[in-house]
Amino acid sequence: MDNKEKILESALDLFYARGYDAVGVQEIAESAGVTKPTLYYYFGSKRGLLETLLEKEYAVLRRALENASWYEDEVPDLLYRVASAFIDYSVEHQKMYKLMMALFYSARENEAYQAVSPIVKDIYRRIVSVFGQAANRLGNMNGRQDQFAVGFLGVINHYILFAAEKEDGRIEISDEKKQSLVNQFMYGIFS
Amino acid sequence: MDNKEKILESALDLFYARGYDAVGVQEIAESAGVTKPTLYYYFGSKRGLLETLLEKEYAVLRRALENASWYEDEVPDLLYRVASAFIDYSVEHQKMYKLMMALFYSARENEAYQAVSPIVKDIYRRIVSVFGQAANRLGNMNGRQDQFAVGFLGVINHYILFAAEKEDGRIEISDEKKQSLVNQFMYGIFS
DNA sequence: AGCCCTGTATACCGAGCGGTATAATACTGA
């Protein structure tokens, strides 16, 4: 693993554990075994480092979402695949997912929020589009895609967050739980 | 308004806008029109200031939850009252509610998270207890109170967040929307 | 009067912040 990747890994660990603002560039460099100018050589600024980190890691989630979003079958299956894409990603990239969530909820004028904002917008655009596709099959959803997208992601995120709350830090959400999560949502939609 | 309250107000404004770690004590003091030693005289430390702020503001929400949590009627009415307690509070104390959310999602080893953690635990305890009461009427909920509490608050928080996303920053969630949110949840429970 | 307690300001602390100027090393291709 070269220095650039070591820096990214250290940055993720530290941002995840203590937050973007609470971690200094010096500390990231030390943790990666390099000096500050090396870090600045690769990323230009602390914010540049965060943005590079976010873009690199988000590419994986975006691909997973693209792969999950085809809709030639039933709506519950579509939602199940999308929910699974999020949950599976959050299991395999736990630190990244929780970092993204933390940044998403952070203050609007904060530098870190502004860095993550385009990614979150992209995610929501994709979820709204998923519900838009589902609307073709479920007439009674028309005009409520935004509302469902918000609720859907809200539930998923909170499940992920609380699943990770177990003392060993390991995220685990069973297939049954995913299924019941989707079912809960489907019933809500048909109401 | 005395200096102590001025400091608390400035702290809320700044923490809300830019985040706990990104705001310095100096800046809070200046914004409140006092000097740093005055701030330290009242609150002892930056963290002490945050804790005082959180406790003072949370007292209002806790009372609203207590008032909403009686259960002599139907379950949907109970949930509607609880959801309304959150939503109404978030409208009247928007900065505080969003600050609490931001802190809740922030990194676990961050000082600010540790300050808000007991409050969030208290909120969840109360919501789980609400669903526990509902379980007396809805036999099929037994053992799933935690799951529902997580989902319920997840949906509410995301609604609040996205209602506030409108350009003017004003939160507005109509009674119909509250009702449909609760309905959506009830259908999920009966599934 | 003298005294204590509350509240406030001036001036300072060491440490760390994000960022950079400069230069030395190492690897590359000609």
Place this chain on the structure above:
DNA sequence: TCAGTATTATACCGCTCGGTATACAGGGCT
């Protein structure tokens, strides 16, 4: 061998951080 580029380190910049030592003003008490 040499030029050029990519990568790294030493040493520094001005600034802000959270926090404090000290002193002083004012009011209530005896």
